[in-house]
Every structure is written in structure tokens, then in C-alpha cells.
Amino acid sequence: MIESHKFLVTLIFLALISCGAARDLRNVTEPKTPETCASLKATGGDDTKVIQKALDSCTKGKAVALSSGTFYSGPLTIPSGVNLLVDEGVTLKALTDPSLYDLGAKTCGTLNEFGVGCKAFITIHGAKSSGIYGKGTIDGQANVTMVGKNKTWWELSNDALVAGNYQNNPMLVQINDSADITVYQITLINSPFYTLTGYETNGWTVWGITILAPTTARNTDGVDPIGCQNVTIAHCYISMGDDNVAIKALTGPSRHISVLNNHFDEGRGISIGSEIPHGVSDVYVANVTLNGSVNGIHIKSNTYRGGHVRDITYDNLCVYRAQHPIYLEMDYVHLHGNRTPEFRRITINNMKALKKGEYIIYGLSESNPVQVTLNNVHVAKGSAFLERFANITGKFIIDSTSEDRCGYAGIH
Ligand SMILES: *[C@@H]1O[C@H](CO)[C@@H](O)[C@H](O)[C@H]1NC(C)=O
Numbered sequence: 031m032i033e034s035h036k037f038l039v040t041l042i043f044l045a046l047i048s049c050g051a052a053r054d055l056r057n058v059t060e061p062k063t064p065e066t067c068a069s070l071k072a073t074g075g076d077d078t079k080v081i082q083k084a085l086d087s088c089t090k091g092k093a094v095a096l097s098s099g100t101f102y103s104g105p106l107t108i109p110s111g112v113n114l115l116v117d118e119g120v121t122l123k124a125l126t127d128p129s130l131y132d133l134g135a136k137t138c139g140t141l142n143e144f145g146v147g148c149k150a151f152i153t154i155h156g157a158k159s160s161g162i163y164g165k166g167t168i169d170g171q172a173n174v175t176m177v178g179k180n181k182t183w184w185e186l187s188n189d190a191l192v193a194g195n196y197q198n199n200p201m202l203v204q205i206n207d208s209a210d211i212t213v214y215q216i217t218l219i220n221s222p223f224y225t226l227t228g229y230e231t232n233g234w235t236v237w238g239i240t241i242l243a244p245t246t247a248r249n250t251d252g253v254d255p256i257g258c259q260n261v262t263i264a265h266c267y268i269s270m271g272d273d274n275v276a277i278k279a280l281t282g283p284s285r286h287i288s289v290l291n292n293h294f295d296e297g298r299g300i301s302i303g304s305e306i307p308h309g310v311s312d313v314y315v316a317n318v319t320l321n322g323s324v325n326g327i328h329i330k331s332n333t334y335r336g337g338h339v340r341d342i343t344y345d346n347l348c349v350y351r352a353q354h355p356i357y358l359e360m361d362y363v364h365l366h367g368n369r370t371p372e373f374r375r376i377t378i379n380n381m382k383a384l385k386k387g388e389y390i391i392y393g394l395s396e397s398n399p400v401q402v403t404l405n406n407v408h409v410a411k412g413s414a415f416l417e418r419f420a421n422i423t424g425k426f427i428i429d430s431t432s433e434d435r436c437g438y439a440g441i442h
């Protein structure tokens with residue numbers, strides 16, 4: 031008796047450890063807005079210099095507050111230790127002149143085969159403990175005609191699709207090589223390209239923010255951790271034209287990421303991939319409702335990208351409607367190369383999908399299947415199940431109906 035009791039305790043303890051590890055390892059709580067070092071009022075003209083000067087001379091640990099009016103600005107850099115605060119009712123608009131964002135090759139605002147000609151509207155680079163705060167709005171103005179062009183950034187993105195190449199558009203917020211970064215409460219709208227992207231950043235909290243763009247706005251990704259560790263994305267509302275969240279691993283691994291208590295409307299779902307050659311592991315997605323995204327859970331790679339995806343846990347997800355509530359594919363867009371992707375220890379607990387959809391699980395081969403565990407996963411009658419090289423433990427329970435209710439993940 032005593033021995034088996036001890037054994038059980040040990041098992042529970044081990045389970046707790048492994049569960050605790052598969053997420054942001056920090057203890058993350060709701061961020062606190064920093065005190066201000068300066069408070070600015072919009073002039074109605076180009077305020078780039080005024081805002082940048084205030085940021086550059088702000089005391090570390092404090093924030094430059096944009097406190098009234100509508101600001102127009104070109105690209106801004108938030109220095110290490112400094113924060114930008116956009117107060118409630120205030121909007122910071124990105125000027126639409128592509129030459130302001132150009133990285134030197136005079137390609138920003140044009141199409142070519144690279145698509146990397148612009149700097150972001152807001153850049154945080156090599157910083158420690160910086161952030162963006164406030165209940166105001168940062169507007170990328172991608173729906174507005176560019177200066178010197180006869181089209182908007184989003185129209186340029188659509189042209190790229192037709193031309194089969196890439197648009198050179200700015201990201202709205204780009205964080206690189208940084209640590210302890212916070213993005214809190216802010217509303218980010220109309221991004222010309224990816225909305226909020228972090229590269230190689232360790233310790234990144236995205237809490238209570240709103241991201242909006244029309245569903246037709248190409249490549250407007252919501253939050254993209256790329257080669258990042260210790261990330262929490264919580265209490266957010268995201269509705270735009272691409273992946274609501276996309277975890278990638280281009281130049282380093284992405285690990286220990288928590289996606290908690292979010293509501294996603296339009297978009298392409300919670301994605302891992304496809305640019306993941308360095309692997310993604312220890313991701314915990316819990317309490318997320320999705321209403322209208324093309325996909326729910328999407329993990330995508332192929333032999334061109336490769337990448338090991340391991341220890342990914344989804345818990346308490348509800349999908350109102352999605353074409354593909356679950357889409358795990360190792361042959362994404364049929365791109366082939368000489369890398370070997372692996373999808374192991376993917377666990378989906380307590381999921382409910384209210385409308386019929388297509389469930390796709392495609393592994394690579396008999397010896398390299400997608401390995402997934404389903405626990406209490408309820409799907410609607412009439413759903414389709416497409417499986418190939420899928421090692422599934424557990425099964426789909428086909429009993430949910432559109433009369434069911436999701437409850438609501440606790441956003442804001
Ligand atoms: C992640 O957070 C844990 C806990 O604070 C810390 O020990 C670890 O070094 C962090 N990892 C990285 C890559 O910063």
C-alpha cells in the first residue's frame with residue numbers, strides 16, 4: 031500500500047514537473063504600466079523627431095507617453111530599458127511614405143524576389159526591459175494610399191500574389207535580439223505586414239492587447255515569436271488576415287511558449303511553422319476560443335523546412351467554426367528538400383469544435399508519422415477525417431453540435 035502510494039506521488043510529481051516545463055518558465059503576472067518620463071501632445075504634423083528624441087532621452091524604466099491627439103510618425107526605435115505609452119483615446123499613425131522605411135536599396139514599397147527592403151514602424155533591437163503600453167492605438171495605415179504611389183500597402187501585397195513574388199512592406203512592430211520585453215493593452219491595427227514579431231528574444235510578455243485588420247489583408251500575422259524563449263501571449267483579441275499566432279524557428283529554436291486565455295476571430299489560427307528548421311518545443315496553449323479562423327490548431331512543415339516539433343500541449347480550446355479545426359501536416363504546400371521534420375508528443379486535451387470541419391493529420395512516412403494524443407476532443411457530426419501516417423492515441427468524439435456553447439476565454 032505504502033509503496034504504491036509513494037509510486038503514485040512520484041508519478042504525479044513527475045507529471046507536474048513535465049507539465050510545468052512545457053510552457054513559459056517565468057512566473058508571468060499582469061504587467062504594470064511604468065511611470066512616465068515625458069508626456070507629448072500631437073502637433074498634427076510629422077512628430078517623428080519629437081517622439082524619437084523623447085525616447086532617446088527617457089530615463090531607463092520609464093515611459094514616453096503620447097497623451098493627446100493623433101500623432102503621425104515615420105519609423106521609431108525604442109531604446110533599451112525605455113517604454114512607449116500610448117494613452118487611451120490617442121492614436122499613433124505610421125506615415126505612408128515608403129522612402130521613410132527604406133533600408134537602403136530603394137525597394138521599400140515595391141515588389142521583388144526578397145521582400146526585405148523595409149524597416150519596421152517600431153523597432154526594439156538589442157534591448158532589455160523595454161515595452162509598449164497603454165490603451166491607445168498604433169495604426170499602420172496599410173489601408174491608406176502610399177505617398178508617391180497609387181495604391182495602399184495591402185494592394186501591393188495583393189499585387190505580389192498575382193506577380194508571384196514578394197511585397198516590401200514594413201512590419202508594424204519588430205523586436206530583435208532582446209530580453210524582458212512587454213507589450214500590454216495596446217491596440218495594433220492595419221499593419222502593412224506582420225503585426226507584432228519577435229526574433230531571438232528571451233522573456234517576452236504580450237498581455238491584453240488587441241490586433242485588428244481585415245481578413246483580406248495578406249501577411250498581417252498577429253503575434254509571431256521567431257526563435258524566442260519564455261514567451262507568454264495572454265488575454266489578447268486577434269482578428270486579421272493571416273496566422274493569429276505563428277511560432278517559428280528560423281535562426282534558433284522557439285521554446286517555452288504559453289498562449290493563454292485568448293480570443294481569436296478572423297485569421298488562420300494558432301500556427302507552428304512552417305519556417306522551423308531549428309525546432310519548436312514546450313508550447314502550452316490553453317483556454318483559447320476561435321471564431322472564424324480558417325484553421326484552429328495548425329502545425330506545418332515539410333522536407334524543405336524540416337524542424338522537430340515536440341511537447342506541444344493544447345488544453346481547453348473551443349472552435350466555433352473553422353474549415354480545419356486541427357491541421358497537422360508534414361508536407362505543407364508540397365515543398366521538398368533534404369530536411370526531416372518530426373512532429374512528436376502533440377497532445378490535445380479538452381477541445382470542442384462546434385461546426386463540422388475537415389481534420390487533417392498527414393505524417394511524412396510509415397516510420398515518421400505525426401504522433402498525437404487526443405483526450406476528450408469533441409467534434410461535430412459530418413466532419414471529415416483525413417489521415418496519412420498518423421500515430422493517434424485516443425480518438426475523436428463525434429458528438430458536438432452548433433447549439434453547444436464555448437464559454438469565453440477570459441480576455442482583457
Ligand atoms: C527562461 O526562464 C527561466 C525562469 O526564469 C530561466 O531560468 C531561463 O534562463 C530562461 N530562458 C532563457 C533562454 O532566457
Ligand SMILES: *[C@@H]1O[C@H](CO)[C@@H](O)[C@H](O)[C@H]1NC(C)=O
Pocket residue numbers: 055056057
Ligand atoms: C515560480 O513560482 C513558484 C511558486 O511560487 C516558485 O517555486 C518558482 O521558483 C518560481 N519560478 C521562477 C522562475 O521564479
Ligand SMILES: *[C@@H]1O[C@H](CO)[C@@H](O)[C@H](O)[C@H]1NC(C)=O
Pocket residue numbers: 173174175219220
Ligand atoms: C483605414 O482604417 C481606419 C481604421 O480601421 C479607418 O478609420 C479609415 O477610414 C480607413 N481609411 C481608408 C482610406 O480606408
Ligand SMILES: *[C@@H]1O[C@H](CO)[C@@H](O)[C@H](O)[C@H]1NC(C)=O
Pocket residue numbers: 180
Ligand atoms: C490610380 O488608380 C486608379 C484605379 O485604381 C486609376 O483610375 C487612376 O488612373 C490611377 N492614377 C494614376 C496616376 O496612375
Ligand SMILES: *[C@@H]1O[C@H](CO)[C@@H](O)[C@H](O)[C@H]1NC(C)=O
Pocket residue numbers: 153155205206229281
Ligand atoms: C531582425 O532579425 C531578422 C531575422 O534575423 C533580420 O532579418 C533583420 O535584419 C533584423 N532586424 C534588425 C533591425 O536587426
Ligand SMILES: *[C@@H]1O[C@H](CO)[C@@H](O)[C@H](O)[C@H]1NC(C)=O
Pocket residue numbers: 290291316317346440
Ligand atoms: C483556464 O481557465 C480556467 C477557468 O477560467 C482557469 O481556472 C485556469 O487557470 C485557466 N488556465 C490557465 C493556464 O490560465
Ligand SMILES: *[C@@H]1O[C@H](CO)[C@@H](O)[C@H](O)[C@H]1NC(C)=O
Pocket residue numbers: 321322350
Ligand atoms: C462569431 O463570429 C460571428 C460572425 O462574425 C459573430 O456573429 C458572432 O457573434 C461571433 N461569436 C463570438 C462568441 O465571438
Ligand SMILES: *[C@@H]1O[C@H](CO)[C@@H](O)[C@H](O)[C@H]1NC(C)=O
Pocket residue numbers: 396397399401421423
Ligand atoms: C506511436 O506512438 C506511440 C506513443 O504514443 C509509440 O509508442 C509508438 O512507437 C509510435 N509508433 C510509431 C510507428 O511511431
